[in-house]
Amino acid sequence: MAKSKSFADKAKGKKKVDHITVKFIKSVKSEKGTYKFNEKFVRLDNISKITELK
Numbered sequence: 001m002a003k004s005k006s007f008a009d010k011a012k013g014k015k016k017v018d019h020i021t022v023k024f025i026k027s028v029k030s031e032k033g034t035y036k037f038n039e040k041f042v043r044l045d046n047i048s049k050i051t052e053l054k
Helices: 007-014 047-052
Strands: 020-029 035-044
Touching: 020 047
Parallel strands: none
Antiparallel strands: 020 035
């Protein structure tokens, strides 16, 4: 049985993404004086907005 769609047909139908996803790592100092790192993925419309993250 033959495939109904090829990889090229599947890739052609994909939409372009108008945002980027970056990994945001924030260091937080605890009461004991040690540092903890919080990680999360943030979706941005434009790469220039990366300086606005806190």
